Amino acid sequence: SRGVLRGRLGQLRKVQEMMMTATTTTLSKSTLDLLKNFASINPSVHVIPNTPMVTVSPMKNIMVQANISETFDTEFAIWDLTKFLGIVSCIENPSFDFEEKSVTISGSRGQTVKYHYADTKLVKDCRPTKEFNMPDVKVNFTLLQDALTEVLRASSVLGLADLCIQPNGDKIQLTALSKEDPTSNTYSVDLECPAYDGPDFRFYLKSENLKLLPGDYNVGVAAGVVAEFSHDTRDLTYYIALDSDSSYDG
Numbered sequence: 001s002r003g004v005l006r007g008r009l010g011q012l013r014k015v016q017e018m019m020m021t022a023t024t025t026t027l028s029k030s031t032l033d034l035l036k037n038f039a040s041i042n043p044s045v046h047v048i049p050n051t052p053m054v055t056v057s058p059m060k061n062i063m064v065q066a067n068i069s070e071t072f073d074t075e076f077a078i079w080d081l082t083k084f085l086g087i088v089s090c091i092e093n094p095s096f097d098f099e100e101k102s103v104t105i106s107g108s109r110g111q112t113v114k115y116h117y118a119d120t121k122l123v124k125d126c127r128p129t130k131e132f133n134m135p136d137v138k139v140n141f142t143l144l145q146d147a148l149t150e151v152l153r154a155s156s157v158l159g160l161a162d163l164c165i166q167p168n169g170d171k172i173q174l175t176a177l178s179k180e181d182p183t184s185n186t187y188s189v190d191l192e193c194p195a196y197d198g199p200d201f202r203f204y205l206k207s208e209n210l211k212l213l214p215g216d217y218n219v220g221v222a223a224g225v226v227a228e229f230s231h232d233t234r235d236l237t238y239y240i241a242l243d244s245d246s247s248y249d250g
Helices: 002-021 029-039 081-089 120-126 145-158
Strands: 023-025 045-047 053-056 062-066 076-078 095-098 102-106 112-116 139-143 162-168 171-177 187-190 201-206 217-222 226-231 236-241
Touching (some): 029 062, 029 081, 045 120, 053 120, 081 112, 139 171, 145 187
Antiparallel strands (some): 053 062, 217 226
């Protein structure tokens, strides 16, 4: 009987240990959409407890930072985020047990997936190596969802790889163009901002780098360096590097 008791006590300790090392949660559609967006920027993700969700593109020209409603008590890394999200999409009403070395995904119809984390050393490049401080902003405007959709659609149809932010009279315009071909077609939209009367500028970005989640954005541009896109209703910010031939006459 003592052996049976010891066995039961051992099982109880294992259950207690699992409860201490696992965090059961659900992930909102908003968070899953964010992770899909992250996957379009970097194939891996590294989550650290009590810090914002962050990812950096392999070329180090895009960084995204977001705060989400969920909290994680376990540090973990996913090597192939697209594959992970594909598995999650197969599970009806998924819940997640984040354990020390793996996450168990359970569904309402009895589905269970055990997904092992990657070694965090293998995904160290998907987070910034040091804190980023936005340089002084020289130009501000609002980028509405409709305007961005129009320009990106036009750039795709016309095969235009570049975007230019520039003044046009007292307006600021976003133009899709090809810098390599001065005779290329262009497509421009006016951006929402107060009447502009500052220095002349040309801020260039690659259209493929504007991988923004839907919504309106408040945009601040540091001369010749980086553009900051802050979502209007979410705690979500993109930092996108400008092309080296960008200019500001101020």
